[in-house]
Amino acid sequence: MTFDIRNIAVLGAGAMGNGIAQVSAQAGYQVIMQDITEEALEKGMDTIKKSLSKLASKGKIAADEVDAIIGRITTTVNLEEAAKDADLVIEAVPEVLELKIDIYKRLDEVCKPEAIFGSNTSTLPITILGAATKRPEQVCGIHFMNPVPVMPGVELIKGRLTSDEVMDEAVKYVEKIGREACLAVDYAGFIVSRLLDVVQNEACKLVMEGNEPEEIDKAMKLCANWPIGPCALMDLVGLDIVEHGLGTLENDLGPAYKAAPLLRQMVRAGELGRKTGRGFYTYNK
Numbered sequence: 001m002t003f004d005i006r007n008i009a010v011l012g013a014g015a016m017g018n019g020i021a022q023v024s025a026q027a028g029y030q031v032i033m034q035d036i037t038e039e040a041l042e043k044g045m046d047t048i049k050k051s052l053s054k055l056a057s058k059g060k061i062a063a064d065e066v067d068a069i070i071g072r073i074t075t076t077v078n079l080e081e082a083a084k085d086a087d088l089v090i091e092a093v094p095e096v097l098e099l100k101i102d103i104y105k106r107l108d109e110v111c112k113p114e115a116i117f118g119s120n121t122s123t124l125p126i127t128i129l130g131a132a133t134k135r136p137e138q139v140c141g142i143h144f145m146n147p148v149p150v151m152p153g154v155e156l157i158k159g160r161l162t163s164d165e166v167m168d169e170a171v172k173y174v175e176k177i178g179r180e181a182c183l184a185v186d187y188a189g190f191i192v193s194r195l196l197d198v199v200q201n202e203a204c205k206l207v208m209e210g211n212e213p214e215e216i217d218k219a220m221k222l223c224a225n226w227p228i229g230p231c232a233l234m235d236l237v238g239l240d241i242v243e244h245g246l247g248t249l250e251n252d253l254g255p256a257y258k259a260a261p262l263l264r265q266m267v268r269a270g271e272l273g274r275k276t277g278r279g280f281y282t283y284n285k
């Protein structure tokens with residue numbers, strides 16, 4: 001089968017989806033962004049416009065390019081419409097396995113036979129998503145980092161049945177959008193989420209043992225050269241998201257990944273980090 005990626009469908013216009021649509025359109029691809037409500041699509045397009053204006057004001061893109069980039073992005077609330085002409089579908093809907101499986105089944109029915117499916121999942125094994133389709137060799141992980149327009153690395157995950165040809169196409173796409181591909185094997189959490197979730201969970205245990213979040217973060221910044229400490233990072237990502245990721249790791253890889261009691265307790269208390277105004281630190285909402 002020959003692949004030729006020109007048209008990209010991005011499913012989900014949220015934190016990740018709008019960034020993926022933006023960087024794809026910046027690289028010259030024709031993009032259709034899909035979500036379940038017009039409001040979500042409008043919000044996604046607003047974020048893209050703000051991000052592009054910022055890049056133009058910093059001289060990172062020419063001011064007259066902005067309209068052309070925006071012109072390459074269309075939107076729809078209809079999955080079939082988004083998918084029918086796509087050469088590559090990048091799925092960035094919420095991290096709920098049943099939801100994603102349902103979407104892959106529908107995509108398989110409406111997409112061209114040569115369409116490639118890439119999931120932006122942070123932790124769910126790609127092989128499970130591929131198994132929902134009759135084309136598992138054409139399903140891979142294309143895991144962008146947040147914020148998408150800024151982060152230079154993209155993790156690419158080869159499911160058990162993903163073909164080498166499809167991985168080559170995914171690498172070409174990542175290079176065309178000016179990013180560098182990091183190749184990962186398909187076990188829950190891959191490389192990035194697995195290591196980050198483990199360190200963040202250990203940081204929770206360190207707090208339980210009496211360490212101050214400020215000291216943990218200071219130690220990792222000054223002694224390990226991290227740009228941000230693990231407690232501040234959890235507050236940024238959301239403690240519920242970290243707990244959910246650890247749940248996927250525990251399911252697939254065993255009890256070593258069980259969320260720390262403090263993490264579970266803070267999630268139950270609604271101390272989710274920046275988004276609720278309180279996590280390891282407090283914030284003005």
Ligand SMILES: NC(=O)c1ccc[n+]([C@@H]2O[C@H](COP(=O)([O-])OP(=O)(O)OC[C@H]3O[C@@H](n4cnc5c(N)ncnc54)[C@H](O)[C@@H]3O)[C@@H](O)[C@H]2O)c1
Pocket residue numbers: 011012013014015016017034035036037040091092093094095096099103120121122123143144145146237
């Ligand atoms: N936020 C991050 O830092 C981050 C980083 C890397 C990967 N991810 C992964 O990216 C994916 C999306 O995360 P996000 O942070 O962008 O979530 P988000 O909640 O910001 O956005 C998800 C979007 O999907 C839409 N949606 C819900 N159901 C849908 C459906 N059936 N069809 C189409 N759209 C639908 C929602 O309306 C929402 O706009 C998840 O798998 C997540 O694990 C997130």
